[in-house]
Amino acid sequence: MINIEDYKSYYQDNHDFFALLIENNSLVYDRLSDVFKVLGFIEMMVDMYKKIDEELEIIFETGFSYFHEQIEQIKIYYKDYFKGNFIKFERYAQLINYNLYLDDLKEALNEKELLNNETKEGLTELEQEIENILVKQEKFNDDDINRFDLMVGELVNSSEPIYTTQEIFAMIVEELEL
Numbered sequence: 001m002i003n004i005e006d007y008k009s010y011y012q013d014n015h016d017f018f019a020l021l022i023e024n025n026s027l028v029y030d031r032l033s034d035v036f037k038v039l040g041f042i043e044m045m046v047d048m049y050k051k052i053d054e055e056l057e058i059i060f061e062t063g064f065s066y067f068h069e070q071i072e073q074i075k076i077y078y079k080d081y082f083k084g085n086f087i088k089f090e091r092y093a094q095l096i097n098y099n100l101y102l103d104d105l106k107e108a109l110n111e112k113e114l115l116n117n118e119t120k121e122g123l124t125e126l127e128q129e130i131e132n133i134l135v136k137q138e139k140f141n142d143d144d145i146n147r148f149d150l151m152v153g154e155l156v157n158s159s160e161p162i163y164t165t166q167e168i169f170a171m172i173v174e175e176l177e178l
Helices: 002-012 015-022 027-049 054-081 088-091 094-111 117-136 140-154 167-175
Strands: none
Touching: 002 015, 002 027, 002 054, 002 088, 015 027, 015 094, 015 140, 027 054, 027 094, 027 167, 054 088, 054 094, 054 117, 054 167, 088 094, 094 117, 094 140, 094 167
């Protein structure tokens, strides 16, 4: 049985930050909305029935761990990089999301044993480039994002589908019809 209280406590502790992201239609929060929907659904199921099946327990544990990790990283960007300036933070939301995506992608590749040294080094270099833009708050545009996409496409050359945690939770939302 899962301990939903940790999730509820974490949510309560970060309620103001979540509210800031939601009220401002943040792209960063939008990235995690499917995970949030699934966690909320499972929370409701636990509150109603006290016991849920093992598959939902695994989904919850995975989702909460992922959600927690992502939110903590987002808070670092918000507080440390942008000193709590939401306008600046949101201006770089696309790059923040891209960096979070790259972390997620590396994890997915590693789980499928497809993360070789060349791919890992290339993705890490790309993360560093994005990190430098964020730290220095340099300008970027759609051409930069397109270039990043091309680099990822060249580095991740797999015949089998690779699903990040975010993509898996989007599929769960569809399956649960949330």
